[in-house]
Amino acid sequence: MPVSQPPPEPMDTNSSSTLSDVTPVVALKELVARLHREQNKIQDLLSSLGFALRSFNNLNQFLELIPLMATRVADADGSALFLYKPNGQVRLEQLHWQDSRQRKNIRKALETLSSQIKILPNTPPIATATGILDDYMHRYLGPGIQIFGTAILVKHTEKGWLYVLSRDPEFAWTETRQKLVRLVADQTSVAIENDELNVELKKKERLDQELEIGAEIQRRLLPRQCPTIPGVALAARCKPANRVGGDYYDFIPTTNHKEFQSGDEGCEAENRWALVIGDVMGKGVPAALIMTMMRGMLRGEVLHGHSPERILQNLNQVMYADLENSYRFITMFYSEYDPLTRILSYSNAAHNPPIWWHAATKTVTRLDTLGMLIGLDANSQYEYGQAQLELGDIILYYTDGLTDAAAASGNRFEEENLILVFNLACKYFQGPQEILDYLFDQVQQFIGPDKQNTDDMTLVVLKINN
Numbered sequence: 001m002p003v004s005q006p007p008p009e010p011m012d013t014n015s016s017s018t019l020s021d022v023t024p025v026v027a028l029k030e031l032v033a034r035l036h037r038e039q040n041k042i043q044d045l046l047s048s049l050g051f052a053l054r055s056f057n058n059l060n061q062f063l064e065l066i067p068l069m070a071t072r073v074a075d076a077d078g079s080a081l082f083l084y085k086p087n088g089q090v091r092l093e094q095l096h097w098q099d100s101r102q103r104k105n106i107r108k109a110l111e112t113l114s115s116q117i118k119i120l121p122n123t124p125p126i127a128t129a130t131g132i133l134d135d136y137m138h139r140y141l142g143p144g145i146q147i148f149g150t151a152i153l154v155k156h157t158e159k160g161w162l163y164v165l166s167r168d169p170e171f172a173w174t175e176t177r178q179k180l181v182r183l184v185a186d187q188t189s190v191a192i193e194n195d196e197l198n199v200e201l202k203k204k205e206r207l208d209q210e211l212e213i214g215a216e217i218q219r220r221l222l223p224r225q226c227p228t229i230p231g232v233a234l235a236a237r238c239k240p241a242n243r244v245g246g247d248y249y250d251f252i253p254t255t256n257h258k259e260f261q262s263g264d265e266g267c268e269a270e271n272r273w274a275l276v277i278g279d280v281m282g283k284g285v286p287a288a289l290i291m292t293m294m295r296g297m298l299r300g301e302v303l304h305g306h307s308p309e310r311i312l313q314n315l316n317q318v319m320y321a322d323l324e325n326s327y328r329f330i331t332m333f334y335s336e337y338d339p340l341t342r343i344l345s346y347s348n349a350a351h352n353p354p355i356w357w358h359a360a361t362k363t364v365t366r367l368d369t370l371g372m373l374i375g376l377d378a379n380s381q382y383e384y385g386q387a388q389l390e391l392g393d394i395i396l397y398y399t400d401g402l403t404d405a406a407a408a409s410g411n412r413f414e415e416e417n418l419i420l421v422f423n424l425a426c427k428y429f430q431g432p433q434e435i436l437d438y439l440f441d442q443v444q445q446f447i448g449p450d451k452q453n454t455d456d457m458t459l460v461v462l463k464i465n466n
Contacts, residue, residue: 050187059195064368066188067096073180074148076166078103080110081188083152083160093160099335120270146171148178150185154193162188212243221295230339235432236460237440239401245456246280246287247399248295252302254336271339274302277397277460278332279351290328294319294374298334308334308347309369309382316349316374316382323375330374333397335367342389342464347382349374355419357426359392359464360361364419369460380435394426394435394463401457402439405447413446432461 048069078097092114097103130271139384145167152160162185226234238247252274278294280287297318301311313336323329335346346367353368356384369383389395398418405413421442425435436459447453 018458050268059191063094063188066184067094070162070164070181070184071096071098072225073184074164074166074177076146076164076171077168078106079162079164081115081152081160081162083192084158090114090160112275123242129434144169146173148173150178150182152185152189152192154189154196159189180354184231214449217292221292222249223251227253227273229337230271231342231430231465232337232339233463233465234461235436236458237436238456238458239440239453240456241291241401241452241454242284244285244288246282246284246291247401247456247458248276248278248280248291248332249397249458249460250274250276250295250298252299254302254305273337273339275335275337275397275460275462276328276332277351277354277399277458277459278398279401279456281329281331285327286326290323290326290330293322294330307384308336308345309371309384312347312349312371312374312382313380316380317378320375320378329376332374337462338391342386344389344395346387347371348385349380349382352398352403352415354398355422357394357396357423358386358390359394359426360390362427364423389464391464391466394461396422396435396439396458397458397462399458400454401453402443402459404455405443405453405457407446408448408451413443417446432463435463436461 037108063081066081071077076274077099078095080092080096081094083093085091091401092107092110095103095107095110129349145165147163147165149161149163151158152162162181164181193349222238223236225238234251236244238249240247242278254272254274276298278291280290280294294315298311298315299319300315304311304314312332314334319330331351332349333351334349335344335345335354337344344367346369348367348369349371353366356365356367357363358365367385367387371382371383372380399439403413403415403418407413418439420438422435425438429435429438439459440457443453443457444451
């Protein structure tokens with residue numbers, strides 16, 4: 001007996017419309033999810049690149065990531081980073097290519113190409129490099145290759161180019177892809193600039209170390225403390241504008257040489273002291289080197305026991321050739337003090353004349369003789385001078401860094417102002433060190449408490465005691 005079949009269910013007239021409605025929704029959801037995944041991937045890649053930029057100390061390690069990152073953010077087939085050498089030669093720095101079978105041939109071709117390109121001075125690199133590279137890569141990889149390149153710029157200076165390539169005929173260089181590649185190129189520029197700054201910083205650190213060594217040597221060449229001279233109190237200070245400078249002062253014992261009177265020889269003298277102050281034109285390392293050379297030559301001349309003007313004359317002849325070649329000159333005031341007679345013998349080579357404060361009259365005069373700069377003329381002649389110092393008299397040796405010290409207004413301290421404050425200091429202070437401190441304080445207040453003088457400043461104060 002045949003089995004009866006159940007009656008068919010009524011057809012749902014809305015089922016076909018429901019299926020047609022569900023399919024676009026699912027597709028849209030999948031598209032949104034895919035775009036979200038792509039966005040997250042790009043964010044992760046850029047975050048990794050930023051982390052590498054902050055973490056890597058080696059520029060080459062960072063540059064190895066650039067073509068890989070550029071390829072992935074653009075979803076392309078490969079990327080090439082070209083950098084310019086200092087001589088203008090173009091170099092293939094890094095290459096990434098998805099197809100490992102083609103990578104070797106592409107690298108060889110691009111290296112050959114880059115070795116034939118040189119950026120000439122005053123030639124726009126953009127027009128030169130991009131035109132040649134674009135044409136060559138199109139010829140080698142085929143007309144269907146999609147190429148986008150962007151410059152690596154450091155402080156508006158072109159350092160190279162980043163190229164990203166795709167062989168997909170459907171590939172399009174959208175504005176978003178171009179922005180992402182430029183972002184990778186910008187990170188590359190930052191890494192190169194950081195590396196250049198790091199190199200400059202290391203150079204500066206080495207230079208600072210060398211300057212500090214030079215400054216220490218110069219400090220050791222200047223007297224560490226003032227000597228003990230019978231009947232005399234001394235104070236001295238040299239304040240360079242930079243770590244090293246061209247100012248010079250010295251105390252040199254000249255015992256057991258013959259007495260002189262304007263060059264004439266006489267009886268034996270003992271315990272005489274040379275008090276010298278000088279200034280090399282200019283400042284910094286060149287001036288310091290000349291000052292060091294001058295110090296050695298001067299001390300050698302003093303040992304011969306000549307008179308002050310003869311010492312300056314000999315020093316000028318010995319140093320003339322070196323100073324002429326360096327286009328620098330020296331001013332110097334050379335004096336010798338005899339504690340037995342309180343006579344100060346001196347000669348001046350165009351230096352600022354020392355200021356002599358007379359205790360008896362409380363007035364000031366200058367100690368000066370005619371004489372040209374050392375190094376200006378090989379045959380220069382110098383004059384001899386002599387001063388009989390009395391109890392309480394004070395001599396101020398100084399360099400033009402004090403009188404030329406400028407305030408914010410542009411006004412200079414000038415010699416008249418120095419004489420005025422020196423006169424006041426001699427009246428109100430007993431010791432040379434107090435006078436010296438007061439003079440430096442006055443100059444500092446004049447230029448400004450927080451300002452640094454632009455020239456070296458040196459003071460030596462000599463006072464005649466019992």
